[in-house]
Amino acid sequence: MSELFDATLNTDDAPMSREDLTAAMADCDVLVPTVTDRIDAELIAGAGDRLRLIANFGAGTEHIDLSAAAARGIKVTNTPGVFTDDTADIAMAGIIGVPRRIREGTGLVRRGDWTGWAPSGMLGRKLGGKVLGIVGMGRIGQAVAHRARAFGLEVAYTNRRPLPGAVESMLSARFVADLDTLVAEADILTLHCPLTDETRGMMDARRFALMKPGASIINTARGELIDQEAMIDALHSGHLVGAGLDVYPDEPRVDRRLLDHPNVMTLPHIGSATAEGREASGEKVIANIRFWADGHRPPDQVLTALVGR
Numbered sequence: 001m002s003e004l005f006d007a008t009l010n011t012d013d014a015p016m017s018r019e020d021l022t023a024a025m026a027d028c029d030v031l032v033p034t035v036t037d038r039i040d041a042e043l044i045a046g047a048g049d050r051l052r053l054i055a056n057f058g059a060g061t062e063h064i065d066l067s068a069a070a071a072r073g074i075k076v077t078n079t080p081g082v083f084t085d086d087t088a089d090i091a092m093a094g095i096i097g098v099p100r101r102i103r104e105g106t107g108l109v110r111r112g113d114w115t116g117w118a119p120s121g122m123l124g125r126k127l128g129g130k131v132l133g134i135v136g137m138g139r140i141g142q143a144v145a146h147r148a149r150a151f152g153l154e155v156a157y158t159n160r161r162p163l164p165g166a167v168e169s170m171l172s173a174r175f176v177a178d179l180d181t182l183v184a185e186a187d188i189l190t191l192h193c194p195l196t197d198e199t200r201g202m203m204d205a206r207r208f209a210l211m212k213p214g215a216s217i218i219n220t221a222r223g224e225l226i227d228q229e230a231m232i233d234a235l236h237s238g239h240l241v242g243a244g245l246d247v248y249p250d251e252p253r254v255d256r257r258l259l260d261h262p263n264v265m266t267l268p269h270i271g272s273a274t275a276e277g278r279e280a281s282g283e284k285v286i287a288n289i290r291f292w293a294d295g296h297r298p299p300d301q302v303l304t305a306l307v308g309r
Contacts, residue, residue: 001286005030022046030055030289033064041068053298055288057281058272059083061302062195062222075292076302079284081139087220087271088143091190094218094244095132095148097265099125099188101242104262125187125214125241128152133186135179136193136221137163144190145171158182184210190218191225205230208240216242220271223248232257235264246271 001007008024010016015036016024025031025047033039034057044065054069056078069076097103101124108114108122132148134141134157142163145155155173162168162175176182179202183189189211193199203217204227211217217240219226228249234240235258242263248254251269258264272278288298 001032001282001289004286005289018043025051029053030292032057032285032289034058035060035063037063039064039069041065044068044072044074047072047074053077053289053292055285055292055298056302057285060194060222066302075298077285077288077292077298077300078302079281079288080300082280082284083272083277084139084143086274086277087140088147090246090267090271091140091144091192091218091220091244092147093267094220094246094265095144095153095188095190096127096151098216098218098242098244098263099127099130101263103242103265107262129154130187131156131185133157133176133182133189134173135182135189135191137173138192140220141192142167142171144192145173153188156182156185180207180210183207184212186215187212188216188218191221193221193225195222195224200224201227203227203231205233208234211240213239214241216240216244218244220244220246223251228255235261 002009008028021037021039021043025043027048027050029050030053031039031051032055039054045068052074054064054074054076056064056076059078059080061076061078064076066076101122105122128151130153132153132155134145134155137145137157137159141157145157148155149172155171156176157173158176158179163173168175176185191203202225208230211234217226217231226249231240231243232255235243242265244265245258246267246269254266258266284300288300291298
């Protein structure tokens with residue numbers, strides 16, 4: 001970016017403060033935020049007249065007020081597709097690791113408390129034949145379904161609309177129209193839907209009660225999809241056997257009760273954390289800026305009219 005543009009860079013991993021964002025947006029043509037930069041209506045309203053493109057580094061755009069940007073004539077782009085496999089791999093780590101109590105077993109060995117193999121020691125649950133419920137069957141959901149087949153999981157999914165029959169056949173996946181039905185049926189539930197007003201807190205106490213005793217939940221999408229108190233209650237009662245979490249509602253804070261639970265895998269939002277994925281995302285950002293600067297429609301422009309659909 002520095003070779004192509006007159007770029008001012010945040011050269012470390014610390015998120016920019018609101019004051020820094022305000023100052024940056026007052027005097028730039030293009031802003032390149034990440035998921036930790038909350039670009040709300042107030043910041044957009046105070047932006048300078050030069051700002052005409054927000055080229056987001058990452059696929060999710062819920063941290064940007066798209067309607068406010070559109071009202072100011074500011075285009076928004078993202079970087080879809082580059083983190084699909086990386087995030088699906090992390091989801092599979094939870095899908096495998098929670099039923100097999102990987103976090104608990106690792107802790108046992110590291111503390112020096114393991115006393116050796118025993119017939120009933122560290123008994124988990126096998127994957128083959130279990131129902132994997134996928135909430136959201138976009139790129140990442142489909143990549144998870146593809147991986148799940150190799151482990152003998154039965155894949156059921158819910159989505160805004162069914163996949164084409166040929167794709168369902170390829171993935172050996174069946175459509176479940178109602179989220180409650182899927183939740184009640186799944187042995188392992190994994191979330192891969194965007195955060196919207198409709199999906200915020202969708203996994204609440206009522207839906208956790210619908211889950212099978214001994215089921216588990218995996219979340220690599222957004223922490224706000226889950227009512228955290230309801231999940232913790234389900235975990236502590238034993239109704240949920242465990243959880244695999246890469247995202248949280250108040251990052252980087254993680255509730256102590258989740259950290260203390262022996263079968264909750266707590267990862268530091270690393271679904272997209274591969275060198276290859278981050279480089280590919282940066283290349284998409286640059287491509288979007290170059291298309292825009294040349295007077296063309298950026299290839300990854302986010303359409304405000306699609307928000308919430």
